[in-house]
Amino acid sequence: xxxxEIPSPDGTPPGHDMQWPGTELQRSEWFTGVQQSVIExxxxxxxxxxxxxxxxxxxxxxxxxxxREQVFSRITGVLPETVEIAADITVHLARRRCAQ
Numbered sequence: 001x002x003x004x005e006i007p008s009p010d011g012t013p014p015g016h017d018m019q020w021p022g023t024e025l026q027r028s029e030w031f032t033g034v035q036q037s038v039i040e041x042x043x044x045x046x047x048x049x050x051x052x053x054x055x056x057x058x059x060x061x062x063x064x065x066x067x068r069e070q071v072f073s074r075i076t077g078v079l080p081e082t083v084e085i086a087a088d089i090t091v092h093l094a095r096r097r098c099a100q
Contacts, residue, residue: 006058022092031094041087047079 008020018026018036025034045053051072054060060068 025094032097034094037091039089043085043087050083051076
């Protein structure tokens with residue numbers, strides 16, 4: 001699999017200054033002053049827990065069971081005992097335009 005990322009519904013590229021749904025809020029006549037912030041989160045978990053987390057991602061769930069198990073086995077084989085994860089959260093704030 002090339003990537004387990006889910007593309008933006010509106011086609012916004014990953015490196016763009018404003019990510020979806022902020023891009024949609026900016027285009028909306030209902031909102032103004034759209035801001036985007038990133039809350040940085042760093043987690044540490046065991047390799048087994050990390051693979052368990054991967055097993056909930058649809059890109060892996062759609063694989064045939066034997067192939068999925070092979071992928072998880074290969075991933076487990078190269079991971080250290082503990083895995084550090086960047087689990088940043090992107091949030092958006094917008095003000096509702098007043099009706100005139």
